[in-house]
Amino acid sequence: MGNASFWRSGAFRTAMLSGVLFVGMTVVLLALVYQVATSTIEHQISASVEARARTLEQALEEDDDVEELSHIVPAQEELFRYVENAEGKALIADLVPRQHLMGADVLSADQVLHHFVEGERLDDSGIIGFGMQSRNGGYVYVAQEDEQVSELREALLQAGLVATGLAILLSFLLGWWIALRTFRRIEGLNSVAANVMGGDMAQRMPVSARRDEIDLLSAQLNRMLAQLESVMGAIRQVTNDIAHDMRTPLGRLQRKLEQAQVKDDPDAVNALVSSALDESRTMLDMFGSMLRIAQIEGGGLQKHFVRFDLSAMLMDLAETYRPAIADGGRELVANIQSGIEVFGDRALVQQMFSNLVDNAAVHTPRGTIVRVTLERRGNDWMAKVADTGPGIDPEHRPQIFDRFYRADASRTTRGSGLGLALVKAVAEAHEWDISIANGGGLALEIRPVK
Amino acid sequence: MKILVAEDDHETAQFVANGLRELGHVVDATGDGREAFMMAGSEPYDVLVLDRMLPRMDGLAIIRGLRSMETMTPALFLTALDGVSDRVDGLEAGGDDYLVKPFAFSELAARVMALGRRPRQTANAQTELAAGGLKMDLLARTVTRDGKPITLQPQEFRLLEFLLNNAGQIVTRTMLLEGVWGFHFDPATSIVETHISRLRSKLDDGFDQSAIRTVRGAGYIIDG
Structure with a gap:
């Protein structure tokens, strides 16, 4: 020491x-x-x-x-x-x-x-x-x-001197011991904190069986560290994803511009430039979605929440999508009970259900039936967007809400891989639970958390 | 039209101002918020294009200030923020439209035109819209083309109403998504194109000319 x-x-x-x-x-x-x-x-x-x-x-x-x-x-x-x-x-x-x-x-x-x-x-x-x-x-x-x-004076003085001496010695020893013990425990916390700062996020504060205030503090700090670890992990994941998923369209964009630079035929140049513009739009969309997801996950949306008619919104949404889905060779079937109201952010809830319908309409083969359901469940409600497509392998199911996850590994179909990540973020911001229901294709159910 | 562009990023300001001048508008540009507020308060502009973040006075404060002085010049916000609440904040402050950077110039131009031609808060809402042989009765919810009645689905009616309200001006895909369906995002499914095509086939049945013209790379227009 x-x-x-x-x-x-x-x-x-x-x-x-x-x-x-x-x-x-x-x-x-x-x-x-x-x-x-x-x-x-x-x-x-x-x-x-x-x-x-x-x-x-x-x-x-x-x-x-x-x-x-x-x-x-x-x-x-x-x-x-x-x-x-x-x-x-x-x-x-x-x-x-x-x-x-x-x-x-x-x-x-x-x-x-x-x-x-x-x-x-x-x-x-x-x-x-x-x-x-x-x-x-x-x-x-x-x-x-x-x-x-x-x-008597002498005896008392002597006794007093001995007692005082003992008191000094004892209190010093006791104080030193208590201080040393506390100091050692604080030192323990310090060294863990130093290791965490050094990058070892898996380190945890020691917690003894005494359950005293330092243990309570340590336990609290450990919860904070666990939270931080998962957030840092998520950030690292997202950073990797962005680096990986933005490189591909950026590379394509660069290739197209390079080709356009050496072409003489104005029509070919035009075609390449507009295709390059599409690439850059896709990337901007991806950034936009990323920002929006981050913002939704950041919280503080509740101040814009209003009570609105979810039934009316979904009926309107079905009419919005029906012609386009029919033109794509699929069918939209809406089964919506009227008069179901929810409390939330209108624009986000609309985007959430649009993403679900988009997802079912884009990533499925022709002939697929897309079903939009809204029904009462006791005092609550349940909304479901299901398709009769090939569905998702059970092993990949937990990943479908991850950013940039795409069932189609070759990434030939349109999409950023962020649609369902946004759906999950919106659902969580509303304290709604989203789950994958069993069945033929992909069926996603949304309901208020009990 | 006389347009004020308040944007502190020089390159964007030039891009917007020059583009609007090429379309034949008179454009004043400034990069300073307080100056923009003074100019907008003292000169009769038809449209204001305001960046949300300006030095010395931000876009929201400018609009609040102008509206409290009863200056109702239509205003379009430009912003790099596409937050859920940012749009609401902008509209609540008294802005009329909202465009997120980066944007295509054609999108900006179409919105500026739409704002400039917007009828100034007519107390009695119109009950009839008409353009290019089309007539829409908003109370009876009927549509005719050269006298021939046409039956429309509710969403087709809303779409045509939006186009007729902006007759003679280009309406972009994004404007339709926002104005007709309330979508502030770009869906993967081509809902605008499909609805336009369905509406067209109903309107054009028995006519040689299409009532809705497509302007390539920009949007749609019903000639007035």
């Missing part, structure tokens, strides 16, 4: 930030415990010395007998008493204040040296004391060493 980007990664930064927060909170918490614990003990000691001081003061009021006083509050380790009678004479003096301290005090070792005359019992610890004037003019001061408090 000698990777500088790891230390800059958001995961590592987040982990470190939360580590710092965690440690900070540990310190604050320990400080609180420290504060509460020490002040509680200080209060207890303070209360106990005050009680003793008051006891001594009462005893002093009655009698200034040393024995008696010493008996009431006996000498104890860590306990200091100072009792002075009304005449200013020290009766008990475990320690000697330089002046009369009043009320409760918490004094540090330094303050003790400042306020008290040095004595053998005074070591370098602080004291908690209470001083008061007795009613008969005497003075009482009782203090206790704060050794208990300082021991």
Whole structure:
């Protein structure tokens, strides 16, 4: 992981930030415990010395007998008493204040040296004391060493240091581990993305069984990649198709123009030029169809959709085609139920059905019957354009909607190979399903997707 | 006719302007949209030929502007866009016809002529059309030639109506496909030719001269 980007990664930064927060909170918490614990003990000691001081003061009021006083509050380790009678004479003096301290005090070792005359019992610890004037003019001061408090302080400090150290270490390790794990997974996504950019569209993001947000993201990206892969495949296919299918007519066009260039007979030149013009028209038609298909597949047609009478359109279409189909030695039979309305783009739906009829009328032998059917199916409808021609081999059936697919491999009949591709694009734009029905010739059925 | 050609591709503009001049029209040409708008708004043109994409002001904006100023000069859009919605957009903006590039000059010329002769929004639609001995009663839906009644199928009637509406002018195959059948594409089946031939055989039965003349490489015409 000698990777500088790891230390800059958001995961590592987040982990470190939360580590710092965690440690900070540990310190604050320990400080609180420290504060509460020490002040509680200080209060207890303070209360106990005050009680003793008051006891001594009462005893002093009655009698200034040393024995008696010493008996009431006996000498104890860590306990200091100072009792002075009304005449200013020290009766008990475990320690000697330089002046009369009043009320409760918490004094540090330094303050003790400042306020008290040095004595053998005074070591370098602080004291908690209470001083008061007795009613008969005497003075009482009782203090206790704060050794208990300082021991507790020390213990708490030690525990706090250990706990903080542990917290720092743990949060760093945990943060580092989480960051590393996240970083590695992101690295995984990165390297897949780099490979995809490098051209390997088959690569997919790793998805673990955890189903966490990164997995959801990966799964989503994988769906996107699959979509992209199929789109790129389609684009590559179309590009190849165009390159291949445009070369042929372009080659013919060039040949005809070259021939026209060397011919002297004006009639022959004219014939070649008009034939060349036909070629260029065919190519322009192909480009036009390609663009139109691309546009339909691009979507956004719905804003032009209107409700219209499909029955009337197909009846009219049948009358439009009937004479031309009859002249071509075929027959058109229309079987159209009236009053069926659809929601769609009129011009495109018209072109779709025209293409289907054209297809049945051009790519079939003479004597073929072309049937145009429109009927109700429950709440929906079904339209069918069928012919009694030779049909399509089952193995080629899935290809008939591909751009430039032509059943006639020699490509001698007229057509761009785009008619059915456009039909499919229009059907899909309307959310209609188009399928090949079984039967003698080619029969294509269109119906709304359930 | 006086025609304004607004096209920013110099070669196309020359091709269109020279072709129309050869047919005897007076042609002004410009490659700038705003200039075209000023010219069309101030001079009485018979037809405007406008490219959809023009610098400074596009064809749609020019037409919208003119129509809002009550300038109803017929306009033909030229465009490289053959989108499903492009045609609708052009007509909705107030254009009268639409031609996709690249186009044959004869196609453009026929459409410009048809637009120039178009009767200016006559309030009372005509109920009778007549030309070259043919008479069509649009209410009774009857047709006679030199007084002899002729029975036509509905589509044959529509076809003849379109030709009579444009009597004296060439009507191209594409114009018929769009005007009579509403086809904005070129079907593989020769439906125009077949319908013309059927209509002809009915009209010409018992007559020496064909009522519909074919103009080679251009289209059909009923002489007025």
